[in-house]
Amino acid sequence: MTSPNGQHGPDIPRHAIALVSRRTGINQLLLRAWERRYEVTAPGRTATGRRLYSDADIEKLLLLRQLTDVGHRIGDVAHLPVADLRTLAAENAGTPATAPPGAADAVDVGRLLDQAIEAVRSLDHLALEQLFDRASVALSRPLLRRDLIVPLMVRIGELWRCGELRVAQEHMASAIVRSFLTTLNSRHLIPEGAPTLIVATPVGQWHELGALMAVSHALEAGWDVLYLGPNLPAEEIAGAAASRRARAVLLNLVYPAADPAVDSELRQLRRLLDPDTLLLVSGQAATSHGPLLAELGARMIRDPDSFDLALNSIQ
């Protein structure tokens, strides 16, 4: 894959700062600040002085971001060699540190996706797990969800519907994705005094991947998230919200249902919740309840951005 003359290799400076910022989730200002203060990167420059980052730079930045997310201070880890960053990050993730596969290859998300599908097809759970491990060092958390996990599950759903995948394969993929998300979520530093969000899935809805991704997102946004799992009656959710004085409740709806039961659960939930507690509804099926949500004053979450917006509006 990598040509011998070094046309692509991980050390060739070629990425503009905007791209690096997007991919790592690190503010441009902060990228420059880290460079100025700790010399975490030494990007090349264009003839006119603009930064050009290499793939290796991106990997290092992602590692640093992961480490600061779990509580390491940037000043403590900034000067460590990349190998140390990897082991440190691996300790946290709980996965044994794997040999770096070369960031250059991992960046091709489309190809990752194909490989993932292939692993699912052959029920190769090890391959799928390793693939996620690799991806998590090449993509920021939000991108991991948006560009790998969501498309993967959508694709698996399609293949299943057209008979190309069996239920067992879909189940395996779900189990592994769930495990991966859970592991990512498990070591999150929750800031003092963070507001509480409750996440659940209503009665009859068992799919929890969407809810788990919402948990990730909210954790990254600095919330204290109480995850109650799938299939929970409205009164239980409301009770938990009251007891924990939650600022918001997020309900993830998966099934394309115009299931009337969901309507009544939503109504009941809104009625039982403290009026000051915001009700958020996400998931593929959220749109089909649009009018009801408007009536109840519940907020529909269509995508990560609208989620951020909603979270910020009450924080």
Place this chain on the structure above:
Amino acid sequence: MTSPNGQHGPDIPRHAIALVSRRTGINQLLLRAWERRYEVTAPGRTATGRRLYSDADIEKLLLLRQLTDVGHRIGDVAHLPVADLRTLAAENAGTPATAPPGAADAVDVGRLLDQAIEAVRSLDHLALEQLFDRASVALSRPLLRRDLIVPLMVRIGELWRCGELRVAQEHMASAIVRSFLTTLNSRHLIPEGAPTLIVATPVGQWHELGALMAVSHALEAGWDVLYLGPNLPAEEIAGAAASRRARAVLLNLVYPAADPAVDSELRQLRRLLDPDTLLLVSGQAATSHGPLLAELGARMIRDPDSFDLALNSIQ
């Protein structure tokens, strides 16, 4: 893994106090107080005087926390060398099986359990997570399951039945236990050429904690485990077993059901499976299917030991 120049290794001071506090569940104030009063740690310092703890420090603190949780007074154990702390913690862990040697020790794990119940009661997910983190330092994996997780879930079940706990609390506990087990399972290295075990739960059975504990156990016994999650039809399980050439299939049954559907699923599974593939059935409800299991030549798994026996018999 560890470079000879000591770039990592357990004694390098590198963790900030916030991180240590979070990992050990010990308040920052208390960390400093213990250091001041008993010199339990002697963290390195940054150039500006901030504490930097080593991995060894963290382990010691976790042990101390574990011991104080169980009733030891900090002043009594603070000055002990780490080796002694370890044996002390291990003693505590082992006692419930054997006759209580001293009345003092009889409390131990029971007290952890009480704290866990309390955390569940108040929907305090952070406390519960930290409790598991701490427990996992002092207890071996098998003991963790036998003495903490299983009793905890049993107890929660009882409290729920008699109306002292709500569904939301049970859900939270399940979610956290699941997350914890998942994280433990993800750190496993699978030996070359390990035989494959498939673990699942039959149609209609959604509880997966038992299955996940079986996964842990089998991983520790050196198996390559393909976990398919809950609620899977017999033909799917059989298909997966064939495609992966599994040596054995484990089905976990939770519901006390004399559900006839389970019987037929079991029959069908046995019929579809390769005759050389061993069928194992575990879970509380396994016993109620005793005769059928005998008829099918399926092996009933009542406890960890019989599981080991079964695994060894085919490995």
Place this chain on the structure above:
DNA sequence: CATCGTCTAGACAAACTCTGGACAAATCCA
């Protein structure tokens, strides 16, 4: 040409951490 993205250097405020003393509840001991 206007707009946008990026550059440098300095400035700030919020959050974090430090020390050392103090306090109240729980526990122990006579």
Place this chain on the structure above:
DNA sequence: TGGATTTGTCCAGAGTTTGTCTAGACGATG
């Protein structure tokens, strides 16, 4: 029971760290 001890928590004031912001300039883009 009452006093002493232990132990977790708290405070105030000072210094540090870190993410964000500003201002003015220049190149890229259409």
